[in-house]
Amino acid sequence: MQFFRPNLNVANSTVNDISKLYPVPDSVKAIIKTSCNDCHSNYTVYPWYVNIQPVGWWLTNHINDGKKHFNFSEFAAYPIYRQYDKLGDVIELIDKDEMPLSSYTFIHRDAILNAGERTLLIDWAKMLKDNMKSTYPADSLIKPKDRKK
């Protein structure tokens, strides 16, 4: 299997999607779509109540904040060390059951992850990290300021 796919330079919002660079099995795609995309992708589905304040304000705030931290649709454009670091965050936050935010699953019950889904996401992120480790030079996985001079 060819692990890395070329990053095609086509001008549309999916060009830097994580799936352009790394394998994302359908099972993982489905979980991300239901439980993460609203806040961590360019595919936010704004619900009708986004126009009702203060809910709308609260929601857009979380979406913008989530995207700023981490965006699956921009992932392929991140420097390697940032990709590696964010995958570590995915593992940690899913393991601690901190994502998706409980304030969100309170409304979006279908976004709640069961044990099997959490394991699937974690194993996938670990697999990507392992592959990156064996593919990229060690230094590229470390923040520039933390690299040995």
Ligand code: HEC
């Ligand atoms: C309701 C919006 C929302 C949903 C849904 C959501 N997140 Fe988040 N996420 C946030 C916000 C806001 C932050 C940043 C603040 C924080 O850490 O609480 C964040 C932070 C993160 C971070 C840490 C990024 C960093 O730089 O620290 C990761 C990784 C992450 N989320 C992964 C996920 C994954 C994976 C899912 C789906 C299983 C998910 N999130 C679902 C809003 C969301």
